[in-house]
Amino acid sequence: MIDAKTNPPLREVYTALFKRWGPQGWWPAQSRFEVMIGAILTQNTSWTNVERTIANLKLNGYLSLEKVHSCSAITLAKLIRSSGTHHVKAKRIKNLTEWLYNEYAGNIGLMFKRDTPTLRRQLLHINGIGKETADCILLYAGKRPVFVVDTYTRRVLQRHGWIDDKYSYDEIAARFEQLWGKQTISKRAHVFNEYHALVVKLAKEHCLSRPDCRECPLEKWPCVINYP
DNA sequence: TGCCAGGCCGGGT
DNA sequence: ACCCGGCATGGC
Numbered sequence: 001m002i003d004a005k006t007n008p009p010l011r012e013v014y015t016a017l018f019k020r021w022g023p024q025g026w027w028p029a030q031s032r033f034e035v036m037i038g039a040i041l042t043q044n045t046s047w048t049n050v051e052r053t054i055a056n057l058k059l060n061g062y063l064s065l066e067k068v069h070s071c072s073a074i075t076l077a078k079l080i081r082s083s084g085t086h087h088v089k090a091k092r093i094k095n096l097t098e099w100l101y102n103e104y105a106g107n108i109g110l111m112f113k114r115d116t117p118t119l120r121r122q123l124l125h126i127n128g129i130g131k132e133t134a135d136c137i138l139l140y141a142g143k144r145p146v147f148v149v150d151t152y153t154r155r156v157l158q159r160h161g162w163i164d165d166k167y168s169y170d171e172i173a174a175r176f177e178q179l180w181g182k183q184t185i186s187k188r189a190h191v192f193n194e195y196h197a198l199v200v201k202l203a204k205e206h207c208l209s210r211p212d213c214r215e216c217p218l219e220k221w222p223c224v225i226n227y228p
Numbered sequence: 229t230g231c232c233a234g235g236c237c238g239g240g241t
Numbered sequence: 242a243c244c245c246g247g248c249a250t251g252g253c
Contacts, residue, residue: 082250085249130235153234
């Protein structure tokens, strides 16, 4: 007996989303360091505000590890003001760069030679980097096959009755990761990259702005609860 | 105008 | 083990 709760159609959902919108080209950045900074800046913050910040950092020549590491947290905070909670985020970014220098001599290439479980554990030890931020770095800067679970992912899954709200981050990620378990690492990384980006697109451009959900790519799987 | 955005931490039960 | 306030800007 297969019910949607224990066996949600996550593969079919991916197919439907990808067929509808195609590849999303995430993460929008020109370097791995830019991905890492962006992952912290976007915590509870809209991407348009982060874009402003990234542009400002670039304009002032602060989009390099060396520069960010050598400046003060106050200086950095002023530069990233448009992302909100800037004093908190300046400290978090400094924590990250300090760790990069202490652990990897400021060499991001060296850092990404680590295996995924070790690297994830290390990232989670940095104050200001939680599971989603760590996984964004692993997936979008490191091409590791980890699934990023954000609030949009939870909402979409809940809305269709595929999870209840007590599911942990790791349990949800494992559901996705297991479904592509037999694929190669690069194939999984590619799918998880596009999948997360497509969920964000679905939530932002459909579910949030159109509660009626007409033309929804997931109309084959009707919503069972109202969108929160 | 008030509410929210691609979270996370620390202190309190 | 949960629950909650704080952080803070810019867009609708």
